[in-house]
Amino acid sequence: LSLDTASHEPHGLVAHHFENLEQQRDASSLGMWLFLASEVLFFGALFTSYAVMRSLFPRGFAAGSNELDPLLGGINTAVLLTSSLSMALGVWAAQTSQRRLLHVFLGLTMLFGATFLVIKAYEWHHEYEKGLVPGEGFGHPHGAVSQPSPGEEHAANPELMRQKQMFFVFYFIITGLHALHMLVGLGVLGVQLTLALRSDFGVRDWGPIEVSGLYWHFVDIVWIFVFPLLYLLRT
Amino acid sequence: MLLLLTATTALIAINLHLGRWEIPVALGIAGAKTLLVGLFFMHLLYSNRLTWLVVAAGVLFFVIMLSLTLADYWTRHWVPSERLPAGWLF
Numbered sequence A: 001l002s003l004d005t006a007s008h009e010p011h012g013l014v015a016h017h018f019e020n021l022e023q024q025r026d027a028s029s030l031g032m033w034l035f036l037a038s039e040v041l042f043f044g045a046l047f048t049s050y051a052v053m054r055s056l057f058p059r060g061f062a063a064g065s066n067e068l069d070p071l072l073g074g075i076n077t078a079v080l081l082t083s084s085l086s087m088a089l090g091v092w093a094a095q096t097s098q099r100r101l102l103h104v105f106l107g108l109t110m111l112f113g114a115t116f117l118v119i120k121a122y123e124w125h126h127e128y129e130k131g132l133v134p135g136e137g138f139g140h141p142h143g144a145v146s147q148p149s150p151g152e153e154h155a156a157n158p159e160l161m162r163q164k165q166m167f168f169v170f171y172f173i174i175t176g177l178h179a180l181h182m183l184v185g186l187g188v189l190g191v192q193l194t195l196a197l198r199s200d201f202g203v204r205d206w207g208p209i210e211v212s213g214l215y216w217h218f219v220d221i222v223w224i225f226v227f228p229l230l231y232l233l234r235t
Numbered sequence B: 001m002l003l004l005l006t007a008t009t010a011l012i013a014i015n016l017h018l019g020r021w022e023i024p025v026a027l028g029i030a031g032a033k034t035l036l037v038g039l040f041f042m043h044l045l046y047s048n049r050l051t052w053l054v055v056a057a058g059v060l061f062f063v064i065m066l067s068l069t070l071a072d073y074w075t076r077h078w079v080p081s082e083r084l085p086a087g088w089l090f
Helices: A021-056 A058-065 A070-095 A099-129 A158-198 A207-232 B002-015 B019-041 B049-073
Strands: none
Touching (some): A021 A058, A021 A158, A021 B049, A058 A158, A058 A207, A070 A099, A070 A207
16 A cells, blocks of 8 residues: 655645546546536427427417517627637636736636626516516516507417417526526636635636636537527527 | 627528528537537547547437437427428428
8 A cells, every 4th residue: 555645746736535636637627527418418408398399389489589689699699709718718827827817817707707697687678578578468568468569469369479488488498597507607707716816726726717617618608509599590 | 710600690590581491500500619619618629538428428418318309299290391301201
């Protein structure tokens, strides 16, 4: 039994069950990848049921899509992709021990993430005002419960209205769960930025920054699919 | 590059009416963007085989879930045939 630690890493960085820092980093990044694979199936189940419902109710889903603003969705896609770029640069800064840059890029990533959520919240508010939240008042703009909404075909076609409502059930569940993932990501980055500001966290060992970066990019990828599925399939 | 693809997918969807090709084109562009994010931002290009195995497993099981489910629904004649991909069944 050899108690001789071959590792020459700084004390306290490597947990006792790892040989060295590299092995520890590989293990934690593999753990994140495994979690992300399970997340693929989590969102995958939503996308699968969306695909089934869309093929059953193509007209209602297209009508629902046309209520959304592809410009806002597109801006949000750009914001999120930019945040991913900033996150990747943050990991690079940590790997090359540039403490100041690490702070800047983590901060920028959080800023872009928050911008995304603000735009998303604005959209949700707008849809609430238009009466697009599934439930009893669906199809009735807020504050005008007794009047049919202008230019709407729903009085004549309750079946189309039901299908459209199904689209918005998916819309709110998918975008809601995605936003929840964004909030978790912001929380993780917030903790890491605080630690990095207070100590040499991140530049001493870039493992944790890389792992939260993987999560952040994954949430971005989910949105890359959500955007065309909800906003762009309009016919 | 990623921003360019976003602009492309949005412009195509708004300006062109692709009919039954709308979904394949939109998802194809999303797939290309995912590939770029995965390979470069997530460092898959420099990752070991174990990581690739985990990614492949995630994708594989999603494809199984999606294809078996749709294979069921799309062969029950509940779906209007003009919405199915070109050449699907009859």
